[in-house]
Amino acid sequence: MSNTHLIYLDRNEYNFEVAPLVEETIQNFLPIEFTHYTRCFQRGIKSELSQYIAEMYGVPEKNVILGYGGESILKEVIHCFLSQGHRQRRILIPAYSWWYYRSIADEVNGTTILYPIYEEGDTFKYDLPEIKRLLHEEKPDMLLLASPNNPTGNSLTLAEIKDILSHVDPQTIVVIDEAYTLFNQQDISYIAPLIKEFPNLLIVRTFSKFYGLPGLRLGYAFMGDSLKPFDGFSTMYLGFNILSEKVGIAALQSTDFYSGKAALMQKDKELYREKLGSLPGFKVYHSDANFILIKYPIELKEKLQEAFAQVNIVVKFMNEEGLRSHLRITLGAPDVNRQVIDIIVQTAGQ
Ligand SMILES: Cc1ncc(COP(=O)(O)O)c(C=O)c1O
Numbered sequence: 001m002s003n004t005h006l007i008y009l010d011r012n013e014y015n016f017e018v019a020p021l022v023e024e025t026i027q028n029f030l031p032i033e034f035t036h037y038t039r040c041f042q043r044g045i046k047s048e049l050s051q052y053i054a055e056m057y058g059v060p061e062k063n064v065i066l067g068y069g070g071e072s073i074l075k076e077v078i079h080c081f082l083s084q085g086h087r088q089r090r091i092l093i094p095a096y097s098w099w100y101y102r103s104i105a106d107e108v109n110g111t112t113i114l115y116p117i118y119e120e121g122d123t124f125k126y127d128l129p130e131i132k133r134l135l136h137e138e139k140p141d142m143l144l145l146a147s148p149n150n151p152t153g154n155s156l157t158l159a160e161i162k163d164i165l166s167h168v169d170p171q172t173i174v175v176i177d178e179a180y181t182l183f184n185q186q187d188i189s190y191i192a193p194l195i196k197e198f199p200n201l202l203i204v205r206t207f208s209k210f211y212g213l214p215g216l217r218l219g220y221a222f223m224g225d226s227l228k229p230f231d232g233f234s235t236m237y238l239g240f241n242i243l244s245e246k247v248g249i250a251a252l253q254s255t256d257f258y259s260g261k262a263a264l265m266q267k268d269k270e271l272y273r274e275k276l277g278s279l280p281g282f283k284v285y286h287s288d289a290n291f292i293l294i295k296y297p298i299e300l301k302e303k304l305q306e307a308f309a310q311v312n313i314v315v316k317f318m319n320e321e322g323l324r325s326h327l328r329i330t331l332g333a334p335d336v337n338r339q340v341i342d343i344i345v346q347t348a349g350q
Pocket of ligand 1: 070179208
């Protein structure tokens with residue numbers, strides 16, 4: 001096995017230090033705490049973490065869902081609502097999006113209908129009229145929105161989300177994947193009123209992106225009251241992982257620390273645009289997330305692959321319909337971002 005140290009900028013992980021309170025929490029954890037179930041159910045709550053999140057967001061604790069990453073919540077909600085009954089159930093997902101959504105729907109034989117996302121200027125946009133048309137004509141069991149979307153990096157505004165929700169039948173479940181939202185905006189006050197106004201809504205978040213803890217495998221979500229069957233489906237009767245929960249609370253208490261890191265990433269996103277935006281045949285898209293999408297001249301693909309391999313940096317060469325000459329690069333530490341920019345500039349100039 002090779003000892004080469006690879007720098008991974010292909011999975012939208014976190015490339016900065018961990019918040020001091022998170023580190024302290026792990027160091028102060030006593031293994032004896034693992035010897036019992038948390039027994040939160042005896043107190044009528046799911047867990048300490050769900051209660052903390054409920055208070056932070058002003059949402060009843062029964063409407064907070066926890067999971068093994070946002071991934072497991074997405075899987076659970078799709079399995080819960082797409083596998084009921086005898087007929088095949090339908091889900092609408094964005095045409096360019098995380099490949100995993102479709103794969104989970106396939107697991108339960110769901111029918112995936114793709115709705116368009118189109119390019120406009122330096123960003124991508126959801127095709128709202130087309131989403132509304134499909135909602136009306138297809139009457140899907142579930143609509144999935146991702147804001148910001150991966151890999152296109154664009155978000156929906158609250159007004160756009162409400163506009164879409166107001167066109168959804170009450171029987172259709174709407175899932176908004178907000179894995180990357182906090183990089184773009186940190187106002188959380190809209191969540192409580194939104195799930196109240198639209199009880200068929202589930203908003204999924206994670207500790208893996210903004211809070212930089214993908215290895216912890218912890219996600220959370222807010223559900224409207226119509227998703228009640230999902231609460232039973234996803235809740236762990238004997239409790240959740242007590243150490244993960246404590247670390248999660250420490251991360252939430254360190255929001256200001258992580259906002260500082262998000263601001264550093266924002267600066268480097270601007271640097272990417274400044275340095276690469278005017279290279280012939282290149283386009284750097286606006287991004288609301290911790291990654292940046294870059295269109296490059298396809299004839300440079302092999303040269304770029306070689307150049308990155310030489311310095312042991314892994315970036316994501318996209319290979320899906322409509323995005324085959326695109327690179328998705330996770331924001332790294334500031335010196336690594338500069339190295340990546342230099343590699344691209346040099347390769348483009350050869
Ligand atoms: C769009 C999107 N949603 C959700 C996730 C889930 O991440 P996790 O399971 O680590 O919370 C990812 C991970 O890359 C993602 O890209």
